[in-house]
Amino acid sequence: MKNISYSFILFIVFGCTEKPPEPTKLYNEYRRSVALIQNSYYFKTTLDNGFEFYYTLENDEPVFYDEEQDAISNAGVSYGTGFFISSTGELATNRHVIYPSQETALITKGINDYLNDIKYKLKKLINETRNENSKLADAYNEYYDYLDYDKKVELKDEYANRKNEIIELEQYLENLDFNPNNTTTELKRIFLGIALDDTHVTSENDFIECVAIKKSDVENIDLAIIQIKNKTTPTSATKIFDLEDITLKKELGLNDKVYMIGFNHGISLAHTGNGIKSQFTQGTITQDPDQNKILYSIPTLPGSSGSPVIDEWGNLVAVNFAKTGDFQGFSFGIPSLALTNLYNNKSNANFSNSYPESVPVSTKNDFERKEVDYSERIRDFLKAEEKRDFDAIYGFLSPKFNRYYDITDPSYSKLKNRYEYLWGFTSNSKNYIKSIDKINDYTYDLNTRYTYYNHRKGREFSVNSTVRFLFDENGKIVETYGID
Secondary structure (H helix, E strand, O other), rough: HHHHHHHHHHHHHHHOOOOOOOHHHHHHHHHHEEEEEEEEEEEEEEEOOOOOEEEEOOOOEEEOOOOOOHHHHOEEEEEEEEOOOOOEEEEEEOOOHOOOOOOOHHHHHHHHHHHHHHHHHHHHHHHHHHEEEEHHHHHHHHHHHOOHHHHHHHHHHHHHHHHHHHHHHHHHHHOOOOOHHOOEEEEEEEEEEEOOOOOOOOOOHHHHEEEEEEEOOOOOOEEEEEEEEEOOOOOOOOOOOOOOOOOOOOOOOOEEEEEEEOOHHHHHHHEEEEOOOOEEEEEEOOOOOOOOEEOOOOOOOOOOOOOOOEEEOOEEEEEEEEEOOOOOOOOEEEEHHHHHHHOOOOOOOOOOOOOOOOEEEEOOOOOOOOOOOHHHHHHHHHHHHHHOOOOHHHHEEEOOOOOEEEEOOHHHHHHHHHHHHOOOOOOEEEEEEEEEEEOOHHHHHHEEEEEEEEOOEEEEEEEEEEEEEEEEOOOOEEEEEEEO
């Protein structure tokens, strides 16, 4: 009888232990509460002198337009993932899905190239127009005695028109001189909407229009909340992600199972013959979590930004926002507590402003922006030039290095030949630095007086110049060239 009672107790203790639901059950419960986000937009930049231009993004690089309508017609489109967190049509996602960054090294470089190209074309046109006017003046003076009254008036009018044209071009050129600290760039949204899982999407009309209502002001809390315009969660989303019971007490441990529901690679991968379908991926916690970040072994692609990450019981534990920069198959999530705080207007100031090197998986934008100063690297670069140590010089250059003054796409051998050619007939070269002006995080202007002895001409030369340096995100030189 004692043995029977003992067995019965074991059955009660171990036989009734609740097991987590099957992953497929979790997926089916939540999949219709996860949506594909489409965001179309362009950027408008206004210089401090009132000059305006517009651009969109293609592969993180800016494409520029002089007319706003052209930018609207060619608006950039990005995709991400969102999930319902209320019955009033509110969805959580990443901030960079809704507010794509316009502050990256490639964009900064692109803007500089765009403005420099305009300056170059204006100067060329001004010189050409001046030359044409000079020819007109010479012809007028040379043939004055042979010209009738009407022809003289015609030449004078043409000369005056071209002179006015030169004045207008010079004014336009002057408008391109600006203070980058007073430049503003606006995100101009054209359309923001969601498409529901297991629905057919053949055009933008199949997306439900939304508005952006809230975003985190903490730099590294990459979260935002959007809402359907009619403020009604679709009836198909029968189980929304509950934020009410999320507290710090819900702890994850190393090797705990986690699942993610999202739209990897946006609409291209989501499309099936039966409509768009989300993907359900799983992994484990691969690092002891803290209150700032969660690292898990789930590979992600652009489009999965903003995906919900749940534990094996279906509790929301994180919002996916980035993949590791150097290793495939690992991703970062923002703890769900940060989302709860944002939703309830509570402070997230206790969250750290430091994350490991990572890349947001929707746009690869500069999510982690640190205050940098590459002035000292410019000084060290000049010292390497003065020592005539080409390998040291080359070590300062980015793998993306694409311009050295008049040389585009410079190779190692091209650069070495250029330096050795110059070193062959000069000596005692020295840069006397007047100033190094930081234009932005990645752009610097070196103002210098450069002196050298020219053996061919047998005398010393001194040149005042301004040299622009563009850096990549790793502090390596991408371009260097002289500017007026």
